[in-house]
Amino acid sequence: MFVALLILAALAAPLIAPADPIRQSLRGRLSAPTFAGADGKAHLLGTDHLGRDVLSRVIYGARVSLLVGFAAVIVGGLLGASLGLLAGFRGGWADSMIMTLADAQLAFPFILLAIGIIAVLGPSLPTLIVVIGLSGWVTYARVLRSQVLVLRSREFVDAIHALGGSVLRVIARHVLPNVLSSLVVIATLELARAIVLEATLSFLGLGVQPPTPSWGGMVQEGREYLDSAWWISTAPGIVLMLTSIVVSRTGDWLRDLLDPTLRGE
């Protein structure tokens, strides 16, 4: 429900946002949440240090967060799924190389690597999406590989080979339908992680650049005004936290739904 509402808010941002998210107003700076601000308009979540309406910025920020989140999940999913399929079907050196790469990435705090990559390439939306996507491929690859290893030795796969079916046909018609449910679960959990990672990078100043509103960036901007204007940081932060909790709960729920063996644990 909450996610649907959020997607709707992001899509319809220009229609429902009460004000222009980057329009500044020096007279209406640091206004507390109010129905009638100094400039005569209602600011339900107050205004920030440049007089921009916080509620509008939170709504527009949803666009950035969801766009980066979904795009990163697609990038990571495609990469991880293809590498996992390759590792599972080929075996041998391809398998050991891909898995070594995955272990190496898991052993290292990824956020340092992400900061390094972004610092070298310069912060931009595509860079952000690719970096966050890269951070998530390992999970897909591992799960797909293990599932492929199980499926590969099943009789129906042998039967297709015997009948002259190609490897691609096996993947498309028999492996993918079998692993689709676990892919959906991972993608949901990855979405929550991607949104939080985007906010973290934006918070550090390496993600979405001002004046484009993003939740992480807004928390960072409000940090210096915490004792005088608590709403600047708190509003986007709470929305971000709710989003993350709801999306990961959805992931847990999907997992229980699609995998009856886990139920009741």
Add this chain to the structure above:
Amino acid sequence: MALALVGQSAPTFFIGILLILIVSLNLGLLPTSGREGWQSLVLPALTLGAFAMASIARLTRSAVLEVLRADYIRTARAKGVTEALVVVKHTLKNAAVPIVTITGLQFGTLLGGAVVTETVFAWPGIGRLAIQSIYNRDYPVVQCTVFISAVLFIVINFCVDLIYGLLDPRVRAG
């Protein structure tokens, strides 16, 4: 477990901001940031620990539930051992191996989280050093911080392997 859920889902930097807001500004108990004695350590430690706390709590819960089903727990209860002793001595000790493993692995996440936490609290640590040297393109310092983090991670996990032997005598023979 609701607390664990929040700890695992909420972004580190926002937990830090919330703690500053409530504990430092509203209650005036602790300094907001910087390095002024032990008081400045409390909030960063809580912030950084929140994520690890959440996953350790979840794992401990499932490990303890599993051990509680074992026969020797029923035996212990049957011979009249007090409930507190059953939990601490019989259950927790047998559930400890996965808990210690995840605690060791969490250390890697902590190093990453330290970057964010130290930025929030303006704590002059290795995480902030790393991020500042990346901003300044000071690559020798970047290499050094990454190297030290990696060595720490390996040393900690080696210690974890040693602790297995202390916890579970069966491991020592192998």
